[in-house]
Amino acid sequence: MKQIDKKKHPKFYHYGYRFIQKQGPEPDWQYVLQEHRNQNGRHFDIRLAKPGNPYAYSWASRKLPLSAVDRPTVARRTFDHSLEHLDFQDPLKTAKGEGSVKILKRGKAKIHSIDTEGIHFRFDTGEHMTLTNLKGKKYIIKRNE
Numbered sequence: 001m002k003q004i005d006k007k008k009h010p011k012f013y014h015y016g017y018r019f020i021q022k023q024g025p026e027p028d029w030q031y032v033l034q035e036h037r038n039q040n041g042r043h044f045d046i047r048l049a050k051p052g053n054p055y056a057y058s059w060a061s062r063k064l065p066l067s068a069v070d071r072p073t074v075a076r077r078t079f080d081h082s083l084e085h086l087d088f089q090d091p092l093k094t095a096k097g098e099g100s101v102k103i104l105k106r107g108k109a110k111i112h113s114i115d116t117e118g119i120h121f122r123f124d125t126g127e128h129m130t131l132t133n134l135k136g137k138k139y140i141i142k143r144n145e
Helices: none
Strands: 029-038 041-049 055-061 073-082 091-094 097-115 118-123 128-135 138-144
Touching: 029 055, 029 118, 041 073, 041 097, 055 138
Parallel strands: none
Antiparallel strands: 029 041, 029 097, 041 055, 055 073, 073 138, 091 097, 097 118, 118 128, 128 138
């Protein structure tokens, strides 16, 4: 198995997922919050797409990330999705069953910093969020006021 150089890749890097790097002078990132309903219940996805990348970094959470004002929400890093997933909103039929995808919020996000504390960003609607790595693929989503 490939060893990860911890000096080169901070704590929030996971084997099998793309390394998340801070933006340079490029424009704001895109984001989307989606609600998924299927046979297993309901969960929410948050996706961040860096300009120029053909994919979006993705996390899934059982609770709506925007409700993380009083109490942080646990999210799980999922595989990076193609940019087509940012616009997808329809009934969904897969080999595992049926469900639906609904876009709750979509827009631009300004990345303030990506460091050992996590990923700090602000949505164009004003919410300031932080994604902090706990261990492995588990993250905490916290809304900062």
